Amino acid sequence: MTRLPDLEEALPTHHGLFYGGKWHSPCQKQYRETFNPGNGSVITSVAQADHEDVDAAVQAAAEAYPAWRAITPTQRAGYLRKAAEVIRKHATELALIDALNTGNPIAEMLSDANVAAANLDYFAGLIPMVKGETIPRENDQFHYTLREPLGVVARIVAYNHPVMFAGGKIAAPLAAGNTVIVKPPEQAPLSCLRLAEILADVFPPGVLSILPGSVPCGQALSTHPLVKKITLIGSVPTGKAIQRSAADTLKPTLFELGGKNALLAFPDADIDRLVDGITRGMNFTWAGQSCGSTSRVFLHESHHDEVVLRVLERIQALYKPGLPTDMATTMGPVISKAAQERVLDFIASGKQEGAHLALGGGIPTGNAAIEGGYFIKPTVFTNVQPHMRIAREEIFGPVMSVFKWKDEEEVLRQRTVGKIDAGFIWVNQVGRHFLGVPFGGYKESGAGREECLEELLSFTQTKSVNISLA
Incomplete structure (x- = not known):
């Protein structure tokens, strides 16, 4: 049994802006309350960076850049591995903080810091791959290339797995x-x-900065001329807004955006594994708040009724809304009151448009411990049709839509993996990430690939060198 640290001791003691190796108060003295979604209470207030704060942080990062890029690959790898070691040491307290602040159950969050540490170790090992090439010479010409860093990079991250x-x-x-x-x-x-x-x-001053803030902070980062690349894990509208803001400075972007993912089951599917995949793929544990949730389930008419019945039974047995900081909790709330209202509006639209509400559909009652929290029962609709809003739009909540099909052409129009228009396809399982395997989406689900060599190289630029030997 994992022993959890004292919550008060785990929480950060600083609520300001971290840049240049120091903590700073926001220039405009703006702070914003942050909540515990499990009961709706305020935890504390956190500084909000505006354009002036962003400029100061970017200047500090730009000043630190020449020395950081100049150190040897071995030294840089050492810094990253040290950071991984420190994060692993604090993994449990970081998980507890995220459980409190995101609503995701602590039992599921315990691995998040270790995943972050694994990424640091992985990319530390890939540093030697940041290298150039020599190009066959032409007569008295010699050519080679160098891979160089970009400069200051901004990364905007999402609320479902912050650390x-x-x-x-x-x-x-x-x-x-x-x-x-x-x-x-x-x-x-x-x-x-x-x-x-x-x-x-761990890192020299200015190498790593943490700037809490809302839209003004993001806008300032995406328009600042010294920020050479900006990335986002977030929604499609936010990605489009950042792309527009970055256009004036021709900033490259890397986006991991939303998804309306489909789980397609063929008639010969193993029913036990199918029921397990459908149940886990929706990510009910963190209330469906995942860009990888398989929120659209296509079941063949030959097994539709049996699978639906078993999935409903499995969901009810596995997912019990409860306090996020309780190790026994198997399902958390959505992130905010606004998110709760948005998801409930989707559920209402599903009912109005004629889908059958097979499970859930409302706010859980009867548990005083979670009163005031932003909970929604695990919800399943059947008889969903493609024109319905719940079938077309990303809900980002615990709502699954089930479709029945009999003709392969009507459900897919193509059969092979090579023709499915998606950035990642799982066959016979759902949702796993593998370091070294490119992760990202097609169409409006994102741009660029992460968790692989391609991600590392995307933060470099190529310089070509010509030497005349004449």
């Missing part, structure tokens, strides 16, 4: 020799602040 994203996504740009500014999710910034505290003495 996993913040700790893991600094790895590739730092490994490539860039300095990094992380903007934590405005709804759940506390684990990122604690991350800044524990890594403050």
